[in-house]
Amino acid sequence: xxxxxxxxxxxxxxxxxxxxxxxxxxxxxxxxxxxxxxxxxxxxxxxxxxxxxxxxxxxxxxxxxxxxxxxxxxxxxxxxxxxxxxxxxxxxxxxxxxxxxxxxxxxxxxxxxxxxxxxxxxxxxxxxxxxxxxxxxxxxxxxxxxxxxxxxxxxxxxxxxxxxxxxxxxxxxxxxxxxxxxxxxxxxxxxxxxxxxxxxxxxxxxxxxxxxxxxxxxxxxxxxxxxxxxxxxxxxxxxxxxxxxxxxxxxxxxxxxxxxxxxxxxxxxxxxxxxxxxxxxxxxxxxxxxxxxx
Numbered sequence: 001x002x003x004x005x006x007x008x009x010x011x012x013x014x015x016x017x018x019x020x021x022x023x024x025x026x027x028x029x030x031x032x033x034x035x036x037x038x039x040x041x042x043x044x045x046x047x048x049x050x051x052x053x054x055x056x057x058x059x060x061x062x063x064x065x066x067x068x069x070x071x072x073x074x075x076x077x078x079x080x081x082x083x084x085x086x087x088x089x090x091x092x093x094x095x096x097x098x099x100x101x102x103x104x105x106x107x108x109x110x111x112x113x114x115x116x117x118x119x120x121x122x123x124x125x126x127x128x129x130x131x132x133x134x135x136x137x138x139x140x141x142x143x144x145x146x147x148x149x150x151x152x153x154x155x156x157x158x159x160x161x162x163x164x165x166x167x168x169x170x171x172x173x174x175x176x177x178x179x180x181x182x183x184x185x186x187x188x189x190x191x192x193x194x195x196x197x198x199x200x201x202x203x204x205x206x207x208x209x210x211x212x213x214x215x216x217x218x219x220x221x222x223x224x225x226x227x228x229x230x231x232x233x234x235x236x237x238x239x240x241x242x243x244x245x246x247x248x249x250x251x252x253x254x255x256x257x258x259x260x261x262x263x264x265x266x267x268x269x270x271x272x273x274x275x276x277x278x279x280x281x282x283x284x285x286x287x288x289x290x291x292x293x294x
Contacts, residue, residue: 023288025213029204029222029267031280033197035175037190038166044068046183046191053177057168057194064179064191066164075161078154095136102130172196195278198271202236204284205262208245213288216241220267221285224275233285234276236269 044066051063109118109126118126176193179185202222206214216238223233242264267284269276276282 025206025210025286025288027204027206027284027286029202029282029284031200031276031278031282032203033195033200033278036169036172036194036196038063038168038192038194039188039190040066040166040185041163041187042068042160043187044164044185046179046181046185049177049179049181049191051174051192053174055174057172057174059168059170061168062165063168063174063194064166066166066185068160068164071157071161071164075154075157078150078157082150082154084150095133098136099130099133102126102133166191168194170194170196171198197278200269200271200276200278201239202267202269202282202284204265204267206241206265206286208261208263210288211241211263213291214238214241214265214286215289218287218289220287222267222269222276223283223285225281225283234269236267236284238265238286239268240266 045068046064047067048065049063050065051057051061057063109122113120172194174192175195177191178193179189179191185191202220218238220236220238221233222236245261245263
């Protein structure tokens with residue numbers, strides 16, 4: 001009986017995708033990058049979009065600016081109120097001094113009233129002056145509380161303005177633009193997505209017969225397709241091993257392998273000097289732990 005022609009090809013693919021050589025398991029993987037979606041914490045209209053798809057961004061770069069009608073005027077109003085209220089607080093010291101002086105005058109007049117040195121009319125005037133000074137001091141202290149409220153309102157308005165400016169949290173590349181200039185952007189609606197190219201990782205799958213010989217934190221080595229034999233690859237580290245088994249993705253390898261149970265793993269790597277791109281196929285060498293004794 002003739003052997004099917006596809007068997008040698010399947011065997012070759014299987015050997016390249018998952019082999020064990022001197023205690024090392026080699027699996028096929030794909031480079032992935034983390035994404036960050038920049039979204040405002042308040043609504044506004046997109047007035048400036050400084051970066052487009054494919055542009056490189058650095059941490060702290062302004063990517064987009066939104067605006068709220070009347071916000072600038074509101075901030076100026078809150079600032080003026082805060083400055084005016086702060087100016088009133090300077091009156092507190094004078095009001096405290098007046099109140100203390102009036103209270104002292106009234107205290108000295110009490111014994112003199114009994115001896116007749118201070119007339120009843122003079123004593124009543126001193127009482128009225130002390131009461132007026134106390135009322136003025138309370139009013140000025142109320143102005144101090146208004147100053148605190150005005151400063152808080154100003155800080156709130158400025159915080160809203162700051163949230164309308166979207167900045168890049170890390171170095172990366174703009175992958176997707178979700179909004180155009182002039183569009184109204186709701187709270188939490190993403191404006192752009194940034195790929196963090198300096199923190200790539202590898203998604204790969206390991207057969208269930210090998211997963212027990214791997215552990216989180218172990219070193220791995222990632223090789224690009226077509227690399228020179230002398231290329232030692234990029235050092236990585238296993239950061240996650242899926243706790244659940246799944247079937248090999250349909251796009252992977254042979255029909256036989258697609259029926260096998262596998263466990264997904266993640267391997268964190270360096271940026272590889274900019275050589276590693278999202279979606280790039282790679283091979284991952286994973287040192288296997290000694291098998292458990294029966």
